[in-house]
Amino acid sequence: xxxxxxxxxxxxxxxxxxxxxxxxxxxxxxxxxxxxxxxxxxxxxxxxxxxxxxxxxxxxxxxxxxxxxxxxxxxxxxxxxxxxxxxxxxxxxxxxxxxxxxxxxxxxxxxxxxxxxxxxxxxxxxxxxxxxxxxxxxxxxxxxxxxxxxxxxxxxxxxxxxxxxxx
Ligand code: FES
Numbered sequence: 428x429x430x431x432x433x434x435x436x437x438x439x440x441x442x443x444x445x446x447x448x449x450x451x452x453x454x455x456x457x458x459x460x461x462x463x464x465x466x467x468x469x470x471x472x473x474x475x476x477x478x479x480x481x482x483x484x485x486x487x488x489x490x491x492x493x494x495x496x497x498x499x500x501x502x503x504x505x506x507x508x509x510x511x512x513x514x515x516x517x518x519x520x521x522x523x524x525x526x527x528x529x530x531x532x533x534x535x536x537x538x539x540x541x542x543x544x545x546x547x548x549x550x551x552x553x554x555x556x557x558x559x560x561x562x563x564x565x566x567x568x569x570x571x572x573x574x575x576x577x578x579x580x581x582x583x584x585x586x587x588x589x590x591x592x593x594x
Contacts, residue, residue, distance in 0.1 A: 433458045434466055438473045448476065448484050452491055461492040497533045497540035499578050502557040506546030509554040512565075517554055518543065520568045524575055538579070 471478040552564025
């Protein structure tokens with residue numbers, strides 16, 4: 428497994444501990460960006476904790492992710508107020524802009540993940556779209572499209588700089 432060193436370190440911090448399952452999952456996710464099944468299995472076996480204890484907790488809490496997520500996270504609210512204000516059309520537009528085919532939520536280049544959530548508690552500014560933790564209220568399709576384009580540009584520039592650095 429490629430992240431063995433990271434997992435060793437995480438496991439070492441929890442040897443003999445009781446009830447550290449959530450903390451371990453959080454640390455794995457922070458380190459790897461998501462929680463690979465094989466990583467959970469490895470840590471569970473290493474710490475003599477039943478694998479089921481991890482999966483039970485991880486599926487209960489919405490903040491844990493079992494699949495890799497994009498570098499940029501777009502969270503679109505689908506709650507009632509946002510729905511009434513056109514969130515569905517907005518979300519379809521974002522999916523089109525990102526070339527996400529049916530059912531896909533992350534772009535193949537791992538740059539963007541589009542996730543749909545229920546009410547984020549900002550109904551007065553519906554429809555709400557959160558891009559990398561920045562809340563966009565009364566979100567219009569044009570404004571969101573511009574934000575996404577700007578992110579693509581930033582990411583491309585960053586990649587170009589990385590390539591230059593490696594030379
Ligand atoms: S329904 Fe979208 S913020 Fe409440």
